[in-house]
Amino acid sequence: MDVYITSTGNHLPGPAITNEQIEQVLGLINGKPSRLKNKILQSNGIKTRHYAINEQQQTTISNSAMAALAGNECIDNSSVAKNAIQMLSCATSQGDLVLPGFGSMVQAELDLSGVELHTSHGICSSSMMALKAAFTSIKAGCNNNALVIASELASRLFKHTRYEALEHQEVDFNAEFLRWMLSDGAGALMLEDTPATTGTSxxxxxxxxxxxxxxYPTCMSVGTPKQGGDKTWQDYPTYSDAEKDGALLLRQDVxxxxxxxxxxxxxxxxxxxxxxxxxxxxxxxxxxxxxxxxxxxxxxxxxxxxxxxxxxxxxxxxxxxxxxxxxxxxxxxxxxxxxxxxxxxxxxxxxxxxxxxxxxxxxxxxxxxx
Missing domain, CATH: 3.40.47.10 (Thiolase/Chalcone synthase)
Structure with missing residues (x-):
């Protein structure tokens, strides 16, 4: 049985943010402009991006709501009625809640009933894992269609206050690097066992x-302190202690x-x-x-x-x-x-x-x- 992508959708929150505006949104760490920002931006080539937080570092839309907006656009572009969707497969690096799974939260936002549900957790390739799960389900004849959504809200990790919570530590390069790399958005794909009745599939x-x-050892992570080792954010006496030790920062071992x-x-x-x-x-x-x-x-x-x-x-x-x-x-x-x-x-x-x-x-x- 063949499987087709028959429609797509996306949601990018807020206005496009230029390189000059990044610190207006994320905030200055300890009131000082970054010495690394321009070097990293020159290397990655990114000119504009979108954030789901405002200049007061307040969340303007949740991760699951962004996912739902992308999903609804995909549904609107499709001939599949919302009440006919059989499977919902979702991916994210970090949902709005630790538990339950991200897919459950997105399903509620979309108001979908009786779907088969899948949540793929990871980093960049988790969207492809979610897509593979839906593809395989249709290929096996278990479902005729599936809505696949991937959504990220990284900016909440990059607020200046996250870095200022460090106790007696300078912000290291590995912790600051991704602040100038990642941003927010959601995308959705509709999968079916037949091509769309009109247009391109x-x-x-x-x-x-x-x-x-x-x-290879871990290269990108949240949950370990600067010095690494076996200790994770859940091993500290309190969440506050983990934050003070930098274990809640997003790190990239460059x-x-x-x-x-x-x-x-x-x-x-x-x-x-x-x-x-x-x-x-x-x-x-x-x-x-x-x-x-x-x-x-x-x-x-x-x-x-x-x-x-x-x-x-x-x-x-x-x-x-x-x-x-x-x-x-x-x-x-x-x-x-x-x-x-x-x-x-x-x-x-x-x-x-x-x-x-x-x-x-x-x-x-x-x-x-x-």
């Missing part, structure tokens, strides 16, 4: 991922970060071999790279392997929409379909590397016109 030919958690390029390209070469594809057979590439810096590194390795796909076939909206974590790929695919040129029979190769503990996901799509 995308047949999902396959989805494959490779995890390298057995090889010393390990270049490994994401190597494992991502190795996975690309492996999946080309497994699926008996050539680079020349790919018409469009949608790759979730978090930074302009990594794009150049990816191109360098692909050229060395003689498997480069011409740069004019690559599409990204990173620089205008920002890096929205697991929602990035869904938002990218939605905008690609609405703004770019393609035709029936075109192939789309999708790559979603994740630096959490190095999981890389890949997908192959074919454009189908009714």
């Amino acid at each position: 995308l047949r999902i030919d396959w989805i494959k991922s490779y995890s390298h958690a057995d090889v 010393r390990l970060l270049d490994n994401i390029v190597n494992v991502g390209v190795q996975g690309y070469l492996k999946v080309l071999d497994e699926q008996q594809l050539s680079a020349n057979s790919i018409d469009h590439v949608l790759c979730h790279y978090s930074s302009k810096y990594f794009k150049s590194k990816i191109f360098e390795l692909l050229n060395m392997a003689n498997c480069m796909i011409p740069e004019d076939r690559w599409y990204t909206n990173l620089y205008e929409r920002g890096n929205t974590g697991c929602a990035s790929f869904f938002i990218m695919l939605d905008e690609f379909l609405k703004t770019q040129s393609y035709q029936a029979g075109d192939t789309i190769f999708c790559m979603v590397p994740e630096s959490g503990r190095f999981n890389c996901a890949y997908m192959h799509l074919t454009v189908v016109e009714k």
